[in-house]
Amino acid sequence: ETGVTQSPTHLIKTRGQQxxxxxxxxxxxxxxxxxxxxxGQGPQFIFQYxxxxxxxxxxxPPRFSGLQFxxxxxxxxxxxxxxxxxxxxxxxxxxxAGQETQYFGPGTRLLxx
Amino acid sequence: xxxVTQSPEALRLQEGESSSLNCSYTVSGxxxxxxxxxxxxKGPEFLFTLYSAGEEKEKERLKATLTKKESFLHITAPKPxxxxxxLCAVQRTVDSNYQLIWGAGTKLxxxx
Numbered sequence: 638e639t640g641v642t643q644s645p646t647h648l649i650k651t652r653g654q655q656x657x658x659x660x661x662x663x664x665x666x667x668x669x670x671x672x673x674x675x676x677g678q679g680p681q682f683i684f685q686y687x688x689x690x691x692x693x694x695x696x697x698p699p700r701f702s703g704l705q706f707x708x709x710x711x712x713x714x715x716x717x718x719x720x721x722x723x724x725x726x727x728x729x730x731x732x733x734a735g736q737e738t739q740y741f742g743p744g745t746r747l748l749x750x
Numbered sequence: 751x752x753x754v755t756q757s758p759e760a761l762r763l764q765e766g767e768s769s770s771l772n773c774s775y776t777v778s779g780x781x782x783x784x785x786x787x788x789x790x791x792k793g794p795e796f797l798f799t800l801y802s803a804g805e806e807k808e809k810e811r812l813k814a815t816l817t818k819k820e821s822f823l824h825i826t827a828p829k830p831x832x833x834x835x836x837l838c839a840v841q842r843t844v845d846s847n848y849q850l851i852w853g854a855g856t857k858l859x860x861x862x
Contacts, residue, residue: 641793670849679754679837679852680794693847727793737841737848738784741793 641742660728756853773838
């Protein structure tokens with residue numbers, strides 16, 4: 638069974654640029670959630686995708702957007718990067734059956750200069 | 751406002767010295783409480799889910815318990831490899847998408 642994978646592992650961008658992060662869900666999972674984790678903090682929910690539709694969004698501006706593809710993989714796009722966007726971006730996958738346990742990938746470390 | 755608070759922020763123990771980590775929560779309706787372990791620079795690793803007050807779950811040296819206001823993660827005779835940040839998160843009944851609301855974590859250091 639393949640776990641959740643994310644790419645790239647690390648990324649350095651400058652303020653104002655755009656970035657795309659990618660996530661492949663665990664086998665058998667059709668739901669992907671994205672979280673932002675600043676250093677020393679707990680993760681913050683960005684949004685979730687289920688059946689290629691956004692299914693809930695946290696307190697993040699519209700410049701954070703996403704996609705889910707038919708194979709349940711997902712992308713997180715961030716436009717007009719700000720210094721405060723520097724964080725670990727986590728992707729979690731889960732199934733819709735019963736109680737939802739979310740399984741996380743290794744994360745993408747984004748540094749905005 | 752719904753929130754999750756973990757204490758202490760950091761805990762240093764000698765190998766073999768048992769202790770407990772606390773997660774207190776204030777939510778309008780609890781669907782489930784989750785414990786994860788996170789190593790530096792990596793994603794959280796699932797440990798336990800607890801659904802109702804009085805429930806307990808165990809895994810190796812770890813035991814999680816739940817009351818109506820808080821959860822404890824008890825660690826018995828810890829080893830250096832148990833060093834990590836332990837995160838607590840809750841799911842609310844109002845959230846149909848099962849999103850997680852997280853505490854800031856407890857950084858656990860086990861000295862040999």
